[in-house]
Amino acid sequence: MADPLPWFRVHLFACTNRRPEGHRRGSCAARGSEMLRDYMKARAKEMGLPGIRVNSAGCLDRCEFGPVIVIYPEAIWYQARTKEDVDEILATHVRDGGRVPRLMLTEQDVPPAKA
Known part of the structure; x- marks a missing residue:
């Protein structure tokens, strides 16, 4: 049996986890990830990007680099701190199929060891 067709061509997960104030x-x-998630949803609609879904996510365990988003099916991770970052990710990655290297998180970007 073949897999069913995907509901979405691109799925963006924006971490909106909130830790207690002062957490290490x-x-x-x-x-500001909640505001950026809302902006990303509205901006994607404004841009007329077909077949995408922007969702909130719980902790993605890259807290030190946040706000963080991950895009599937490619499993590319980004740090998006401004509306301009979101615009660049939507245009370059989602619309054009490219990458935004200056915002990408890689296997080098890991949380520090727990104390």
């Missing part, structure tokens, strides 16, 4: 790792929500 910080949190994406404390750095």
